[in-house]
Amino acid sequence: MRSDCLVHCGSGLRNMAARIIARCVRSLNHPSVYFNRINTSATLTAAPLTHGRTFSYLTNGHKSPLAQISSSSFQVLQWRQYGDLPPLTLETIHDRVLYVLKLYDKISPEKLQATSHFMKDLGLDSLDQVEIIMAMEDEFGFEIPDAEAEKLMTPQEIVQYIADKKDVYE
Amino acid sequence: MAVSRLPPAALSLKQFLQRQKVLGVYRDLLRSIRKIPIESDRRYLRDWAREEFKRNKSETDQDVIRMMITQAHNHLEDLRRSLALAGC
Numbered sequence: 001m002r003s004d005c006l007v008h009c010g011s012g013l014r015n016m017a018a019r020i021i022a023r024c025v026r027s028l029n030h031p032s033v034y035f036n037r038i039n040t041s042a043t044l045t046a047a048p049l050t051h052g053r054t055f056s057y058l059t060n061g062h063k064s065p066l067a068q069i070s071s072s073s074f075q076v077l078q079w080r081q082y083g084d085l086p087p088l089t090l091e092t093i094h095d096r097v098l099y100v101l102k103l104y105d106k107i108s109p110e111k112l113q114a115t116s117h118f119m120k121d122l123g124l125d126s127l128d129q130v131e132i133i134m135a136m137e138d139e140f141g142f143e144i145p146d147a148e149a150e151k152l153m154t155p156q157e158i159v160q161y162i163a164d165k166k167d168v169y170e
Numbered sequence: 171m172a173v174s175r176l177p178p179a180a181l182s183l184k185q186f187l188q189r190q191k192v193l194g195v196y197r198d199l200l201r202s203i204r205k206i207p208i209e210s211d212r213r214y215l216r217d218w219a220r221e222e223f224k225r226n227k228s229e230t231d232q233d234v235i236r237m238m239i240t241q242a243h244n245h246l247e248d249l250r251r252s253l254a255l256a257g258c
Contacts, residue, residue, distance in 0.1 A: 127220070150190075
């Protein structure tokens with residue numbers, strides 16, 4: 001992880017650190033790590049300015065100088081970066097729930113809607129409902145207790161439950 | 171003349187509790203199967219569990235159902251012990 005690169009630098013390892021950071025910075029320009037780039041710019045601006053002009057240059061809000069760090073030598077101070085998943089919104093939860101349901105082999109994707117009842121509209125039984133809730137647990141990464149799981153009978157209810165548990169408000 | 175307000179297909183309390191037990195053991199089984207490291211074994215056991223439960227879905231005799239729940243619990247315990255021995 002990028003945070004590991006930056007934490008263990010001492011004076012003897014400065015060159016190696018510069019090479020590693022250059023590689024990290026180059027990978028930052030990749031579009032798939034857009035979220036991390038926001039993180040990095042924020043932490044870079046928050047870091048103390050005792051080390052080198054390139055960092056102070058960054059605090060002016062320029063985006064391109066990130067690529068210029070690679071060429072200059074500088075002291076690296078330790079700071080922490082915490083990785084996390086992208087934040088949940090009602091819409092992403094809704095999309096993910098419907099995506100998982102479409103992958104389930106007993107549901108025909110055409111008939112599936114947000115308000116379709118598993119047992120009455122889609123013709124599933126309670127064992128299928130247990131499997132669906134287990135698939136939702138796998139998708140969102142947290143356990144749903146039995147008592148609450150058996151009440152979730154439509155995709156809309158599942159979305160609502162997950163939003164309640166994950167504190168997602170709109 | 172007391173008219174029952176429940177729909178005719180409603181389960182008695184004992185049946186309802188038994189249904190909850192069946193669903194509970196199915197869920198525990200699926201949770202244990204999730205921990206199996208090898209993907210092909212996991213898929214095989216999941217299909218096996220699904221088949222077993224679906225095949226006996228239409229059983230109505232309470233004693234037979236009770237026996238099947240006990241069997242399922244035994245399978246679950248075997249699976250848990252194997253997983254513990256394998257270190258998962």
